[in-house]
Amino acid sequence: MNDWITIGKLEDIPPQGARVVQTAAGEIAVFRARSDAVFALANRCPHKGGPLSEGIVFDHHVACPLHNWKISLESGEAMAPDQGCARRYAVRVESGTVQLNLNI
């Protein structure tokens, strides 16, 4: 069974940055940390819906561009003391291509 969809190459995503992709599950932001680890979150900040894809990526976090909430790329959770969670999606890099899986 293959639920993985290919969305591009790792180089398409700027390091310490993100790109968005429109999917059946809505707009998803795919992040690339400095370590080249990739993460995928629904592109809506749990605070007021800011586009997380445009935030500054640091370590495994992103700072929302609207009001600076800090969201964990690993869990989608806002960093304390803020509370809220952006849905996360499975993402992997397979021989240089970035693949998303909306079903796990």
Added chain:
Amino acid sequence: MKEKLVLIGNGMAGMRTIEELLKLGSDLYDITVFGAEPHGNYNRIMLSPVLSGETQFDDIVLNKREWYAEHGITLHAGRKIGKIDRVRRQVVAEDGTTAPYDRLLIATGSRPFILPVPGHELPGVVGFRDIADVQTMLDTAGSHRHAVVIGGGLLGLEAAVGLAKRGMKVRVVHLSDTLMDRQLDAAAGALLRQELEGRGVEFLMGAKTKEIIGRQRVQGVLFEDGREISADLVVMAAGIRPDMELARSAGIHCERGIVVNDTMQTYDPRIYAVGECVQHRGQTYGLVAPLFEQAKVCANHLAKFGIGRYQGSVTSTKLKVSGVDVFSAGDFLGGPESEQIVYRDPGAGIYKKVVLKDNRIQGAVLYGNTLDGAWYFQLMRDGADVSAFRDQLLFGQAHLGDAGHGGNSPVAMMADSAEVCGCNGITKGAIVEAIRAKGLFTLDEVRAHTKASASCGGCTGLVEQILASVVGSDASQGERTRPMCPCTEHSHDEVREAIRARHLTSMEQTMHELDWHTPDGCPSCRPALNFYLLSTWPTETKDDSASRFVNERLHANIQKDRSYTVVPRIWGGVTTPAELRAIADAAEKYNVPMVKITGGQRIDLVGVQKEQLPAMWADLNAAGMVSGHAYGKALRTVKTCIGSQFCRFGTQDSVQMGIDLEKFSWGSWTPHKFKMAVSGCPRNCAEATIKDFGVVAVDSGWELHVGGNGGVKVRVTDLLCRVNTSAEVLEYCGAFMQLYREQAHYLERTAPWIERVGLDYVKKQMVDDDANRTALYQRFVESQRIAQNDPWAERTGEARRAEFMPLTVTNVGRVSAA
């Protein structure tokens, strides 16, 4: 195996060091803590409110026993260390418990000084140092009536008021004629005395204690002059002595305290000491703010980062007696070299004195109205030049022309429901509650827990005042020494200096050389570092777009609905029908929802989608227009008025001057945004006197004004100088921008920067010193050579456009049926 770290003294400084060490993520040590008191660590400062009944012991505990367990720390509460065995490297408690150490931290605090007069050992004589002392006082207050407090200093008065509130008849005995004479001058001391007398406390001034009398327990106090008063309780608050006996007996060098160096190490480098037991550069301290600074440095060294240095502290004090406002800092008496500015309103019970030397604050005493204490203290620590507002100084910061809440609303008078942080909607009550409930001490902690002042920072001053009013003394650090963010120990100035001196040209290198605690910084340090690197080494540094806020990365302002704005440059506020047509065409072609005239004399196309930006820029480029940097920490607008070309009053061509200035300076990155204006005559229709650099034409030439600000906190410019020619205006403008670029902190606009360094300093650098001005100007011109590229033109090519588009799904695997 991990090394063993042992802490002796489970108090405020020692435990703060451990917390800082944990915060640094250090996993180097197995930690063991010995405390003579049978509790977890508590906030000693708050013993006064416990005594007076305003709070309870449970509320002042900082770390419960469970906390130690959760962090894998072994706590021996109630075990006093009797010996340090430096040969075997172990400590031995009085009950025989031993613990080996690789590194040892001594934080034994101090002891109350008990006058060695006959009778001082009688039951009923106590110091005021720990919760056991408070308990003794409370027990006595329940069954007895007469209390005598020896010592009319900070602690003595807090004890006196607390005991009076508990129903005792209190007499304070004080050797000098002025209460709190180490913090107050005679005038303020007298006001304080009056106030406390009104609350039923009696004073015996100039009285020297000879003997404490009593058989089973205290019965009275006898003075040298023969006077005698009855007493059931005697509180000794005649000073404190660093507790260094343990260290001394282990052969560690001590003078008035345990002597330490700038990394908080004693003469035995395995042994550190922090807190009141310490003597650093000849100074001992008795307030928490400096001890916390020591803790930070010590933790840094223990974590083997080894970059922090403690350089001594300037302190301020505040009396924690509700309804009595006293503030004191620095050299409050003044000497023949200094000047004193005094304000007295005996009717209202207000007294203020500020001591100045060379127009810089040396010290201050405030009584009755201490709202501006934090402000004076800040000016003092920063060594700020106050000549520009000297005549207003005593009326307070609020009088300096302030349209918004720039940090000066009267904090004590504010209702709990009053909003302090407009950005995050945080009330005063919520901040006070968080400080109390969570035991917060610093601005960063308040920001993390409440979000107050975490956004625009406009309310920082106010939050600091609230912090000071709750915690008692100003626990925060000065701008010059405060770390730029929690990722580092270094202040803005230190980082800038390191980048320059060590020739650092990349972010990675800087973080590595300066031992950043985090792998790649945070959203507050990265943009700052990027700017410092670019402005210091413009030809060698590569701009790091991942460290820029979205607006600067995408060259457009993000809006709440994720759309963007496009603002072309309109040089000097002058446009043409052709440009207007091109703007109108673009607005129609891309269905722009709003076309707005901005407050900066240009046009804003609002509500553009990200994907549309490159195409729209290309269209505007084609009509000869470039990016207006309305989004950047960069040159924004140069507003102009009509000037001599047409206006009947105009003395010079302000329009041309404005256009020339904008063409000369656009594209330059600055610490914060930078705005200019040129007016054709002193009627000043372009509002040049609230701009970062304002030019006002006069008959004979141009007046140059600097450091103005509209916005959150309005500040009118200072007059820098007068020049004759347009060429000079450009030269001074370039030099001023370069000085600002090289020296201000990131996100510090010219107004606060000038208040910090002083107008005289700026004049010395670029008006009096012709050679330096020329050099500054040339450095500016050099960096402009690289900076003046239209960011729009750079991003309209096909390759770069892709970045603005979403990724597309190129291969869809078989999606399992739902």
